[in-house]
Amino acid sequence: MKEKRVRVRFAPSPTGALHIGGVRTALYNYLFARQHGGDFILRIEDTDSTRFVPGAEEYIQESFKWLNLPFDEGVGVGGDKGPYRQSERRDIYIRYVDQLLADGKAYMAFDTPEELNAMRESVANFQYDASTRMQMRNSLTLSKEETDALLAANKQYVVRIKIEPNEDVRVNDLIRGEVVINSSVLDDKVLYKSADGLPTYHLANVVDDHLMEISHVIRGEEWLPSAPLHVLLYRALGWADSMPAFAHLPLLLKPEGNGKLSKRDADRLGFPIFPLSWTDPKTGETSVGYREADYMPEALVNFLALLGWNPGNDQEIISMDEMIRKFDLEHCSKSGAKFAYQKAVWFNHEYILMKSDREIAELFAPIVKAHGVDVSFEKVVTVVGMMKNRVNFVHELWELCSFFFVAPTAYDEKTVKKRWKEDSPREMTELMHVLEGIDDFSIENQEKIVMDWIAAKGYHTGNIMNAFRLTLVGEGKGPHMFDISWVLGKEETLARMQRAIKVINQL
Numbered sequence: 336m337k338e339k340r341v342r343v344r345f346a347p348s349p350t351g352a353l354h355i356g357g358v359r360t361a362l363y364n365y366l367f368a369r370q371h372g373g374d375f376i377l378r379i380e381d382t383d384s385t386r387f388v389p390g391a392e393e394y395i396q397e398s399f400k401w402l403n404l405p406f407d408e409g410v411g412v413g414g415d416k417g418p419y420r421q422s423e424r425r426d427i428y429i430r431y432v433d434q435l436l437a438d439g440k441a442y443m444a445f446d447t448p449e450e451l452n453a454m455r456e457s458v459a460n461f462q463y464d465a466s467t468r469m470q471m472r473n474s475l476t477l478s479k480e481e482t483d484a485l486l487a488a489n490k491q492y493v494v495r496i497k498i499e500p501n502e503d504v505r506v507n508d509l510i511r512g513e514v515v516i517n518s519s520v521l522d523d524k525v526l527y528k529s530a531d532g533l534p535t536y537h538l539a540n541v542v543d544d545h546l547m548e549i550s551h552v553i554r555g556e557e558w559l560p561s562a563p564l565h566v567l568l569y570r571a572l573g574w575a576d577s578m579p580a581f582a583h584l585p586l587l588l589k590p591e592g593n594g595k596l597s598k599r600d601a602d603r604l605g606f607p608i609f610p611l612s613w614t615d616p617k618t619g620e621t622s623v624g625y626r627e628a629d630y631m632p633e634a635l636v637n638f639l640a641l642l643g644w645n646p647g648n649d650q651e652i653i654s655m656d657e658m659i660r661k662f663d664l665e666h667c668s669k670s671g672a673k674f675a676y677q678k679a680v681w682f683n684h685e686y687i688l689m690k691s692d693r694e695i696a697e698l699f700a701p702i703v704k705a706h707g708v709d710v711s712f713e714k715v716v717t718v719v720g721m722m723k724n725r726v727n728f729v730h731e732l733w734e735l736c737s738f739f740f741v742a743p744t745a746y747d748e749k750t751v752k753k754r755w756k757e758d759s760p761r762e763m764t765e766l767m768h769v770l771e772g773i774d775d776f777s778i779e780n781q782e783k784i785v786m787d788w789i790a791a792k793g794y795h796t797g798n799i800m801n802a803f804r805l806t807l808v809g810e811g812k813g814p815h816m817f818d819i820s821w822v823l824g825k826e827e828t829l830a831r832m833q834r835a836i837k838v839i840n841q842l
C-alpha cells in the first residue's frame with residue numbers, strides 16, 4: 336500500500352486567546368509534519384457562532400508568526416483544499432448531512448428544548464440514544480407526511496447521528512494504543528442545526544479531516560472522548576478506509592497539586608497562560624503573554640516540546656532542527672505533564688547564554704534607546720557580553736547595566752557609609768592621576784598598573800576597589816572593576832571619579 340502523504344492540521348476554535356496547551360498541540364503537529372516532509376495546515380473551526388470572539392483568529396495567526404511555526408496551508412496561507420474557515424464551508428457540510436439522512440445513518444429531531452427538559456426530568460440519566468429515541472419526536476417516530484409538514488412549516492430541527500447500540504468501537508491511538516468503547520454509552524450527537532444552518536464540531540471536523548486529506552489527527556486529550564463518535568462518523572460516511580490515525584496528547588497539569596492547568600493557576604502563580612497578551616473584549620481584562628513577559632520564542636518552544644515528549648534521554652536544550660529530527664509520537668507520554676513554569680524561566684536564561692552577544696544586543700539596544708541613551712551598538716554588545724549570564728530576561732539587563740550608559744547622579748547612602756573612608760577622597764584623587772597616566776587602557780594593563788600602585792603605597796586593595804566602584808557605579812554592584820572602567824573609557828572614568836569625590840564630600 337502506498338504510504339499516505341503526511342498532512343496534519345491545527346484546528347482551533349476562535350473563542351478567545353490561544354491557551355498555551357493549544358500552542359503545544361500545534362508545535363507537535365508542526366514537528367511531525369516537518370519530520371515527514373508533510374503539510375501543516377491551519378483550519379479555523381468557527382461553526383459555534385455563539386462562542387465566536389472577534390480578534391481571536393488574528394491573534395492565533397500572530398501567535399504562530401511570533402513563535403516561528405509557519406503553516407504550509409490554510410487560513411492566511413491558502414491552498415487547494417479550502418476554504419479553511421469552517422463558516423465558509425456550509426454548502427459542503429449540507430451535502431454530507433443529506434447523504435447521512437438518505438442512507439439512514441442520521442435522522443431529524445424536532446424535540447423542543449421544553450420537551451427535552453421534560454424528558455431529562457422524568458428519566459434518570461436521560462440520554463438521546465437507541466434506548467430513548469423511539470419515544471422522541473423525530474423522523475424515526477413521525478410519519479413521512481408529518482415530517483414533511485414540519486419542514487414545510489419551517490420548524491426548527493437538528494440532525495442526529497443514529498448510533499447502533501452494543502458494538503465495541505475501536506480507536507487506534509498512536510500514543511495510547513487501542514481504546515475500546517461500547518457504542519451503547521454514546522448518545523446520538525447532534526451533527527447539524529437548522530437554526531443556523533451550521534454543522535456541529537463533530538461533523539465539520541470529520542468532514543474536513545477527510546476532504547483535506549488529513550493523515551494524522553494529533554490533538555489534546557480532551558478530545559479523546561469524541562474519537563469513538565468520529566470513528567463511527569467516518570464509517571457512516573463511507574470513509575472508514577481512509578480514516579486518519581489518531582494521537583491524543585497528554586494533558587498539561589497544574590504546576591502544583593492535581594488537575595488540569597488553568598488560567599486561574601497561571602494568574603495565582605504569576606506566569607503567562609497565553610503566547611501573546613490578550614485583552615478580553617467582554618471583561619476588558621488584559622492578560623500578559625509570553626512575548627510581552629520577554630520570553631524568547633525559541634526558549635518557549637523548547638520548554639513546550641518537553642511537556643509530554645522526550646528525545647529518549649534527559650537532554651533538555653534541543654534546537655529546532657534536532658527536535659524535528661528526533662520527534663516521535665512513541666516518546667509522547669500518556670500521563671499528564673506538569674507545567675513547571677520556573678523551567679520556562681530557566682530555558683529563557685539558557686537561550687540568552689546560547690545566543691551570541693550581538694543577537695542579545697539586538698534585543699537590548701531598543702531598551703537602552705528607550706531610556707534616552709544614544710550609544711554605539713558595539714558598546715551595547717560589549718556590555719551584554721559582560722552581563723548576560725546574570726539575567727533570565729533581556730529586559731533585566733537595564734536594571735543591572737544602566738550605569739554603563741548613564742553616570743550616577745546620586746550615591747547610595749548605605750554604600751557610602753560603609754565604603755567611603757576618611758582617606759577615600761585623597762586615595763581616589765591619587766588613583767585618578769594614576770589612571771590618567773595610562774596610555775593602554777586595556778583591562779589587563781589598568782589592572783597591573785593600579786595593583787602595582789596599591790602595593791607600592793601599601794594601600795588596602797579592598798578599600799580602594801570599593802571606593803573606586805562607588806565613584807563609577809554609584810553603589811556597590813557590578814562586574815569586575817577594570818571591566819567597568821575599560822567600557823567607560825578613560826575620559827568618562829575620570830569624569831565620574833571627579834564628580835563623585837566632589838558630591839560625596841558634600842553629603
Ligand code: GLU
Binds near residue numbers: 555
Ligand atoms: N476545534 C477543536 C479545538 O478547538 C479541534 C479539536 C481537534 O483538533 O479535533 O481544539
